[in-house]
Amino acid sequence: MVNMLKIGLLGTFLFLWACTQASPVELEEVPFSEPSYHPREEAVLPQEIIVPEPVPNPVPNPVQFCGQADHAGASILSDEEALSYLALVNRCQRASNSFEPRDLSPVNVESLRVRGGTHHLMRSTAARAVEDMFQEAALAGHRIIASSGYRSYELQTLFFYHWVSRYGRAEAMRFSAVPGHSEHQLGLALDLSTVEFAGGLYGAFITTPEGLWVRDNAHRFGFIVSYPEGREAETGFIYEPWHIRYVGVEAATIIYENNWILEEYLWYQEG
């Protein structure tokens, strides 16, 4: 079966949406310094993208590193499995195209890209944890900015192919998940920024007081930095100091203390 996604319509919507956003701020060149995963209005997008329905893999894959694996052979989590706070999506495991968490809730924290600051959605437990985290960061003198929370399969498709059109597929996959493979579709991930970066996503986030605070404190609220430095071979992603993902306080603390990625924690859990 083939899904025909009318990207043209989505593009029009995005153009109208982008027009309501604040003007971008010029920043110094840093690695992967593109401003966040919000395609610009001049983005060249294919008029129509054909996304084949994946063929389910009847043999469940054991937990494994699959940083460079081929997405085509990925197994598909049931919607029930995808609702676990420990649900693993990587290059060899993914959510279904239609998966959408039932408990999405507005995240009431500051955003420079979305007026009102409550547009971002996450699953409710993760959303409350983000609000607690931002509150404590503020008490410590840090103003963190929310940049991008839940993304539907369709929105991730739009974002991913935007980056493919700019950098080519292989390069885009290093920092943007193939649709279905995104922690943002699970409703558990949030991208973070600062006022200095005008809400954009930059590797240099880790050089800011906010980025350092997030690195050292996010686990206390149940979050991990999913794609740590020097782990691209296992995760498939460059270091993304801005991308946090909810797993619960216990798992996040163990992962933080051991410098693990989620795959390692799941291995450890399986004994």
Ligand SMILES: [Zn+2]
């Ligand atoms: Zn992200």
